[in-house]
Amino acid sequence: xxxxxxxxxxxxxxxxxxxxxxxxxxxxxxxxxxxxxxxxxxxxxxxxxxxxxxxxxxxxxxxxxxxxxxxxxxxxxxxxxxxxxxxxxxxxxxxxxxxxxxxxxxxxxxxxxxxxxxxxxxxxxxxxxxxxxxxxxxxxxxxxxxxxxxxxxxxxxxxxxxxxxxxxxxxxxxxxxxxxxxxxxxxxxxxxxxxxxxxxxxxxxxxxxxxxxxxxxxxxxxxxxxxxxxxxxxxxxxxxxxxxxxxxxxxxxxxxxxxxxxxxxxxxxx
Amino acid sequence: xxxxxxxxxxxxxxxxxxxxxxxxxxxxxxxxxxxxxxxxxxxxxxxxxxxxxxxxxxxxxxxxxxxxxxxxxxxxxxxxxxxxxxxxxxxxxxxxxxxxxxxxxxxxxxxxxxxxxxxxxxxxxxxxxxxxxxxxxxxxxxxxxxxxxxxxxxxxxxxxxxxxxxxxxxxxxxxxxxxxxxxxxxxxxxxxxxxxxxxxxxxxxxxxxxxxxxxxxxxxxxxxxxxxxxxxxxxxxxxxxxxxxxxxxxxxxxxxxxxxxxxxxxxxxx
Numbered sequence: 001x002x003x004x005x006x007x008x009x010x011x012x013x014x015x016x017x018x019x020x021x022x023x024x025x026x027x028x029x030x031x032x033x034x035x036x037x038x039x040x041x042x043x044x045x046x047x048x049x050x051x052x053x054x055x056x057x058x059x060x061x062x063x064x065x066x067x068x069x070x071x072x073x074x075x076x077x078x079x080x081x082x083x084x085x086x087x088x089x090x091x092x093x094x095x096x097x098x099x100x101x102x103x104x105x106x107x108x109x110x111x112x113x114x115x116x117x118x119x120x121x122x123x124x125x126x127x128x129x130x131x132x133x134x135x136x137x138x139x140x141x142x143x144x145x146x147x148x149x150x151x152x153x154x155x156x157x158x159x160x161x162x163x164x165x166x167x168x169x170x171x172x173x174x175x176x177x178x179x180x181x182x183x184x185x186x187x188x189x190x191x192x193x194x195x196x197x198x199x200x201x202x203x204x205x206x207x208x209x210x211x212x213x214x215x216x217x218x219x220x221x222x223x224x225x226x227x228x229x230x231x232x233x234x235x236x237x238x239x240x241x242x243x244x245x246x247x248x249x250x251x252x253x254x255x256x257x258x259x260x261x262x263x264x265x266x267x268x269x270x
Numbered sequence: 271x272x273x274x275x276x277x278x279x280x281x282x283x284x285x286x287x288x289x290x291x292x293x294x295x296x297x298x299x300x301x302x303x304x305x306x307x308x309x310x311x312x313x314x315x316x317x318x319x320x321x322x323x324x325x326x327x328x329x330x331x332x333x334x335x336x337x338x339x340x341x342x343x344x345x346x347x348x349x350x351x352x353x354x355x356x357x358x359x360x361x362x363x364x365x366x367x368x369x370x371x372x373x374x375x376x377x378x379x380x381x382x383x384x385x386x387x388x389x390x391x392x393x394x395x396x397x398x399x400x401x402x403x404x405x406x407x408x409x410x411x412x413x414x415x416x417x418x419x420x421x422x423x424x425x426x427x428x429x430x431x432x433x434x435x436x437x438x439x440x441x442x443x444x445x446x447x448x449x450x451x452x453x454x455x456x457x458x459x460x461x462x463x464x465x466x467x468x469x470x471x472x473x474x475x476x477x478x479x480x481x482x483x484x485x486x487x488x489x490x491x492x493x494x495x496x497x498x499x500x501x502x503x504x505x506x507x508x509x510x511x512x513x514x515x516x517x518x519x520x521x522x523x524x525x526x527x528x529x530x531x532x533x534x535x536x537x538x539x540x
Contacts, residue, residue, distance in 0.1 A: 152422065153448045153472055153492040154524055178423045181451055187524065202423055202514075222423040222514040226522065233538055235526065244472075244492040244526035248538035252496065252522040254424055254457065256505065256514035268503055268518035 003118075003125035010211035013129040014167050016137030018175040018201030018221065019101055023062060029206045029219050030062055036129040036208075037096030040069040044094045048076045048110050049102025049135035059098055082114030091119050094128070101134030105146050108139055108162055117165055124167050127211075134175050137201060142169040143193050148185030154247055156239035159188040170213065170263050172196045177224060179203050190228045191236045191247050197263055200224035205257075213263040217255045227251040227266050273388075273395035280481035283399040284437050286407030288445040288471030288491065289371055293332060299476045299489050300332055306399040306478075307366030310339040314364045318346045318380050319372025319405035329368055352384030361389050364398070371404030375416045378409055378432055387435055394437050397481075404445050407471060412439040413463050418455030424517055426509035429458040440483065440533050442466045447494060449473050460498045461506045461517050467533055470494035475527075483533040487525045497521040497536050 005011050013036050021029045037043055043063045047056035056073030063071040072090055076082050091097070097120060099107070111117045124130050130140070138144050144164030149155070172193060174186040177200035190198045199207055202221025209215040217223045228250050235246040253268050255261060260269040275281050283306050291299045307313055313333045317326035326343030333341040342360055346352050361367070367390060369377065381387045394400050400410070408414050414434030419425070442463060444456040447470035460468045469477055472491025479485040487493045498520050505516040523531060523538050530539040 151448050152451065152453050152470075152494065178421050178454070181422065183422050183453060184448070200422075220514075224422065239526075244490075244524070246525050246529045246538075248523040248525070248529075250522040250524075252520040253518040254514070254520075255516050255518070256509075259516045259518075268516075 003121040005125045009126050012124045012127045012211070014124065014140055014209040015129065015131035015206055016140050016173050016175070016199065016201055017131065017133040017206040018137065018177055018203050019134030020203035021133055021206065021219065022204055023058070027062065031066060032208065032218055033098070033129065033131040034063055034066045034068060040067060041095035042070040042093065043068050043096040043098055044091060045071060045073045045098050045100065046076065047073060047100045049104060049107040050100050051102060055100045055102070059100060076110055076116060079110060079114055082111055082116040088115055088119055091116065091123065097128065097130045099130070099132035099136030099139065101136055104135035104138040104144060105162060107135055108144060108164060111165065112163055121166060130167060137173050137175045139164045140167045141171050141173055141196065142166040143172055143196065145172065145174050145185060145189050148188065150181045152181065152183040153244050154184045154187035154191060156236060156243050156245055157241035159185040161189060161192060168209070170197060172198050174198070174200050177202050178221060183224070186226065187247055190226060191234045191245060194228040194231055197266065198226035200226070209263070214269065215261050215263060217257050217259045219257060223255050225253040225255065225261055229266060273391040275395045279396050282394045282397045282481070284394065284410055284479040285399065285401035285476055286410050286443050286445070286469065286471055287401065287403035287476040288407065288447055288473045289404030290473035291403055291476065291489065292474050293328070297332065299474070301336060302478065302488055303366070303368070303399065303401040304333055304336045304338065310337060311365035312340040312363065313338050313366040313368055314361060315341060315343045315368050315370065316346065317343060317370045319374060319377040320370050321372060325370045325372070329370060346380055346386060349380060349384055352381055352386035358385055358389055361386065361393065366399045366401070369400070369402035369406030369409065371406055374405035374408040374414060375432060377405055378414060378434060381435065382433055391436060400437060407443050407445045409434045410437045411441050411443055411466065412436040413442055413466065415442065415444050415455060415459050418458065420451045422451065422453040423514050424454045424457035424461060426506060426513050426515055427511035429455040431459060431462060438479070440467060442468050444468070444470050447472050448491060453494070456496065457517055460496060461504045461515060464498040464501055467536065468496035470496070479533070484539065485531050485533060487527050487529045489527060493525050495523040495525065495531055499536060
């Protein structure tokens with residue numbers, strides 16, 4: 001369950017990005033995220049998902065060039081790092097957090113359940129904007145897609161779930177959505193968790209999810225929204241591994257930049 | 271508009287197959303199609319879409335091995351072939367027609383509007399089962415997807431429509447659906463024709479559409495059914511070529527073998 005938002009304060013934006021966002025031209029998505037963090041913000045970068053040495057530095061340079069006051073990189077490499085007072089203090093004082101791409105299972109197994117994870121949930125519930133790209137997007141929901149097979153047809157056993165950081169329990173996220181042909185695995189994930197709305201986020205595309213749980217799309221691709229609330233028939237419990245499943249009465253919405261969707265009312269907005 | 275079914279007779283089955291149906295093991299789809307044609311049937315094969323010499327022969331051998339009485343191949347190569355009395359007589363006397371794969375634009379430009387096309391529509395309206403695979407499936411509806419780009423995200427201008435043979439105006443069909451990543455182009459096609467239900471048919475998978483317009487899935491893959499009847503927002507008219515489009519409030523159903531869908535009520539059936 002997500003942390004409780006204290007009375008009189010609103011939850012911070014959650015900004016899942018589908019990976020491969022523009023970092024060299026207009027930087028629309030990253031600019032918009034930085035703007036959410038305020039004037040001269042301190043934006044903490046968490047590169048834990050990545051195995052590349054320079055991942056944190058790349059975002060640090062970008063946010064500093066955008067007029068961030070500070071952009072410290074907190075490289076949590078193991079679970080004990082996530083209990084360091086030093087790091088918790090920086091997270092307590094920052095104006096935004098950005099989680100990079102890489103392997104979401106590395107993120108969730110390093111951060112999950114630690115003081116850092118609890119603090120991130122608490123601060124987001126109190127208003128802190130949190131953005132993340134690729135693995136950093138996948139990890140945002142309560143239930144995370146940790147791996148799966150490609151292809152548009154949902155098949156039994158094609159997706160593996162794991163606990164995410166739990167900033168929201170209303171959504172499940174898949175990223176690099178068009179580019180890696182992930183409709184089937186998002187559908188298979190929703191068949192296991194039909195309480196959530198599925199967001200399939202293309203590369204260079206983001207869902208800016210506001211305190212009111214209205215999301216708005218930014219970037220050059222689409223967000224594919226799948227709402228299983230009205231599903232009446234899924235054959236997941238009975239299907240053999242690898243078999244295609246029945247899954248009916250889903251609502252499907254495709255939104256490009258500017259498109260909005262109310263996650264409470266489960267309705268696209270003009 | 272499809273040909274009118276005479277009073278007291280029911281329309282014949284329409285059996286679009288997603289291509290690459292099993293021809294060597296159980297032949298589930300082809301067996302079931304042949305069974306619809308009756309005992310010791312005459313099944314006419316139309317290989318016009320294909321440029322391969324042996325396409326007609328392959329199906330001829332299969333249907334004869336299944337106990338068909340005759341399986342003549344009618345190779346309509348140009349439009350004048352489609353006015354030959356000899357061919358029209360064979361089509362008048364047969365118990366089923368099977369249209370092979372290849373290039374659906376070759377099929378539609380050769381057959382479209384000819385006496386053969388008119389006779390096929392009339393005989394189907396009176397009860398003749400017509401099956402087709404790949405291009406032979408694509409051509410069945412009133413509006414046919416003739417070509418398009420790959421990828422799950424619908425983009426303006428990514429699909430080209432052309433007139434089909436018009437056995438049904440209730441559906442649009444895309445084939446090799448999972449294998450060639452065609453969700454985007456089926457969605458883009460439906461954005462142009464939101465009156466139809468979209469059927470995305472996987473390889474080795476078929477939709478057996480009965481006289482009552484209830485379809486049942488057969489084969490090893492899925493049929494993806496997209497119903498745009500309730501769409502409230504499509505940005506197609508305003509989108510620039512190549513831009514992703516908004517397209518909302520679609521109903522989505524995934525059905526595997528045995529799954530049924532009522533195309534009149536637009537409802538999945540248990």
